[in-house]
Amino acid sequence: MPRPFLIRHLARNHLQRRLQSTVTYAAPTDAAAGAVPNASPPPPPPAPLTQEQKDLIASMLRVDQAGELGANWIYKGQMAVFENDPKVGPVVQHMWDQEKFHLSTFDELIGKNRVRPTALRPLWEFAGYTLGAGTALIGKEAAMACTEAVETVIGEHYNDQLRELLKIDHPEVAKLRAVIKQFRDEELEHLDTAVVHDAKNAPAYPGLNAAIQQGCRAAIWVATRV
Amino acid sequence: MLAFRRISTSIAGRPAPRLNAVAAACVRALPIARYTQGPGPEANRGNIDYNVHYRADESTRNRPAASQSQTQLAEAALKHVPTMGWTVQALGAGAVDLGYPTVLHGLFPGGGADLIDYFLQKSKNEMRAEMEQLDLASMKITQKIRTACIMRLKLTAPYIARWPDALGIMAQPPNAPMSLRNLGELVDEMWYLAGDRSADLNWYSKRTLLAGVYTSTELYMTQDKSPDFQETWKFLDRRLQDVGTLGRTTAEVTNYLQFGIRSAFGVLSSLGHKTPFDRR
């Protein structure tokens, strides 16, 4: 068994234990796979989305945009510190590149679907950058602990959204589910990466973890509304 | 640290919870690149359709359209607005034209304000329909915005003598939400037609600036006595020039913010702390 696989496997176990209590980690995955249309019966035309459903999806896109903004600027802040670090630098850069794609995707979806973007963009940028650079200054482990905490909350958050979106039977929503599922998997890979890179060895790890997670949840609460 | 190294050298017989630490210790021994090169979830990206388009052609706040009877009544009432103003009486006269008693005005419980609301929604939709006839792709953004403003203002022209009344009604506190909602929807529609898909603070600044341009031009138009509102269109051009810097504003905000963060770290640095910018 090649080592990277073993590591990922172990980290995944760890992750599942973490998320088990609050999130049905696998359920949305399986059901989202059902979005692939069944070929056999002639598909009835989808019921048009109601205004409530449209508003719900709009607020989801808005909060996702805010979240990806924050994540981008966290990695940007970390990279300001780790830029010349030959070991950590490429790891963070890799994750950042993925986040850049997430953000550009949501930016595009928001423009295309005429969703009002988040009004607190500068706040998320500032908060993300400060958090990223701040934890990176404490050290590599703290930066990874920060990544772990943030990606845990984002993973939960995407799972919550997937569960809500599963209630809506509409081809466009199925596409959106696939996008969110993809991004969730990538965020959880970041979480694996962070754990593998000694996130747990950060100074004051439990407090740091709890503080960042609560901060992220508060930010989501705000971003859903503004 | 030392403890972890020791664990990694003797895996056998260790309790399961330690395995994570073992794995962490293992990976530290490897070049980082090995891990990141593995086929992660990113490999699946090509299979995803990112072109989600769940909301096609409506404004950000779509409202239930007027019922058929309301539409009939309002259209009949609009004919009386130039003489009777935006009033319950105009609605009553419209009802009489349709062969109904005047009390049918109750279909619009808000009276004149509801009639204005109807007119604003209808005009916005007409403006969009007219704009969609044009070859928008060949036009510049400012040109599209200018055309949209003129098209929309021309729809107000038949009622221009009574428009100050309407502005007065719209400015009353109970009607302010209705007025602002309609203005917001109008400028949103204009920017959408102009091809704007911004998802950052430009979204806000563009709409705010255009709302200012539109309302001031509309106000100017109520006083304009020139033939075919020539002076109004000139006024509009001047306003559009004033805000020619559309979009730059927010870029400046962001720059300022980054500057602020760097300055803060600069202060830390001067106090002897290590900062991300020391490496430069």
Added chain:
Amino acid sequence: MWTASRALAFPLRRLPGTTAARQFHASVCVRHAAPPLTSPGPPPPVHEANPDPALPPPPSDSTAGPTTHFGFRTIPEHEKETLVGKVFGNVAQSYDLMNDVMSGGVHRLWKDHYMRTLAPSSTTQHLDVAGGTGDIAFRFLDHVRGVTPGGGLGTAKVTVVDINPAMLEVGKRRALDLGYRDSTHLEFLEGNAENLHQIPDASVDLYTIAFGIRNCTHVDRVLAEAYRVLKPGGRLSVLEFSSVNNPLLGPLYEFYSFRIIPAMGDLVAGDRESYAYLVESIRKFPAQPVFRDMIKTAGFKVQGQGWEDLTFGVAAIHTGFKI
């Protein structure tokens, strides 16, 4: 205070129908067994005063044929009209005064608002049902004068229909005081809201019934008659007490209705039981959405939610259009 009102409850005995009165007591007792009103502190509800121990248990409803409610009593349908008639016969003389006292004058604001909302014109043919004392009719005429250039009445006309001659007498007297001597613009008719045989089909622009419909035996028949007499495009507008849904004000309003108003009826009009009936009939009247649906069922088109709450829903204006 409590003993006083107990003692004052006696004159109520003059209300008709001892059997009905017995049922009345029974149903009131049942109602007050409900949790909100059984707190040990406050005095027992006024209508429990002096239940006659010798009375036999009330007969079951099944023997009585179709029944309806009279306040909280269940009575045979054919009795309601008579009983309501007696109530209004009792209160006619002091009706408007009592309204002022009970609502602190708010009913005037409601009625003013009502007429502003209806906004009739100098051509409006108005039928005001259950409007004997002319409260709505005079407001109609005032409004028409206000919106007609020159202050005339044009061809506007209001017909007041009331089942109760005593109430009509009050209205006629006020009309004379106000100078309306002929029937060009104002007419009083004795008639039943459930059968407006004097009014031709499709002859009315505006049908109003203010604080009257809950006293009618068959609300559905009233609405059907309204539909019949209205012209196409005409408006039905019902001003009626309704349901307060505010959790803070609800109990307060409950207390006021059941404790204060009957006592005031006693003090001001010397008639507790008639006012107790008024309060109870308010509570028996369907809540806003239910009544809105009844209006729809009668064939009217309802715009939006179909009603406007006044003072947190103490009263509501329901609207339907014949289109």
